[in-house]
Amino acid sequence: MRKAIIxxxxxxxxxxxxxxxxxLTAFGSVSYDIMSIEGQEIVFLARHGSKHALPPHKINYRANMMALKMLEVDEILATCAVGSMNxxxxxxxxxxxxxxxxxxxNRPQSFYEGDDTKVVHVEMTDPYCSNLRSRFLQRAGMxxxxxxGEAVYVCTEGPRFETASEIxxxxxLGGDVVGMTNVPEVVLAKELGMCYAAVGIITNWCTGIEGNSIEGHQIDQSMALRKNQVTKAFVDVLTNDPLEKSCACSRSLIVL
Ligand SMILES: [Zn+2]
Structure with a gap:
């Protein structure tokens, strides 16, 4: 099986x-890079396109996740730039x-639209694979x-930022960080039975927190500082298979 980084x-x-x-998937075509690292094939997919041209509400999430499934990916680690309200x-x-x-x-959230006479629900006890999360924490430590720490992600529609009252x-409600892309990405991964975990890089304080406004250069600086560390840890996790896997990601569908 292949592994993927988003x-x-x-x-x-x-x-x-x-x-x-x-x-080419049933939802559109998807471009990706493929690399062989330490004998493991790793697919790299830029969520917003390689030139960052797709805004969060226009990303073709179903095409992206179906492409990874068709490429026989079973584990996905994703980065996300997030604002902090904690x-x-x-x-x-x-x-x-x-x-x-x-x-x-306004986003299609499912591959199951009821057109094959089945109603399918997906389990959300552990939306983010517990196995990948603990392996990331372990490898990052090494x-x-x-x-x-671990954070609760609030997903907004975007592309506008949130108001101070929304924050x-x-x-x-218990949110720690805000972003615009993790839903439906994590949900669709689960529907396809793929293990998925996301790591957030805090790029700014949310509107109204610390009295700061959000500036583009803050976001660029924070990303530049951390992105190589996070992707290095991702490659390390994905090229070192665990001895045993205890997650239930591949058994998350409930068909009624
Ligand atoms: Zn899993």
Whole structure:
């Protein structure tokens, strides 16, 4: 089986030698890089396109995830640039996403549209693969990469940023960080039975937190600082298979 890395904002390619390919899915075509690292084939997919041209609400999430499934990927690690509304997570920090709260509005969220006379639900006890999360934490520790903690991700529709009142509400609901892309990406991975985990790089304080406004150069600086560390740890995780896997990601569908 192959492994995959999805690069979010600021992570558009890996340093390793690469070869770009395209695959056609039922939802559209997807370009990706493929690399062989330590005998393991790793697919790299830039979520917003290699030139960061696709805004969060226009990303073809179903095409991206179906492409990975067709490429026989069973484990995916993704980066995401996030704003922080938790005082414990400052710009430049790295967090492992533990759970999400979904505030998206207009995105297809499922491969199962009921047209084959089945109703399919997907289990969300562990939206982010517990096995990949713990392997990332372990490998990051071995590489002396500081991980600040685990975070609840609030997904907004974007592309606008949140208002100060929205951030106050998200905070009260238990959110730690905000981004615009993890839903439906994590949900679709689960529907296809692939293990998926996401690591957030805090790029800014959310609107109204710390009294700062969000500036583009802050986001660029935080990403530049951390992206190589995070992708190095990803490659390390994906090229070292665990002795045993205890997650239930491949058995998450409930068919009624
Ligand atoms: Zn899993």
């Amino acid at each position: 690069g979010g904002t600021g992570v558009y390619q890996l340093e390793e030698a690469r070869e770009t390919q395209t695959i 005082d414990a997570f400052a710009p430049g920090d790295i967090v492992v996403i533990r759970d999400f709260i979904d505030f998206t509005k 590489l002396e990469i500081m991980v600040q 106050r509400m998200y905070r009260q």
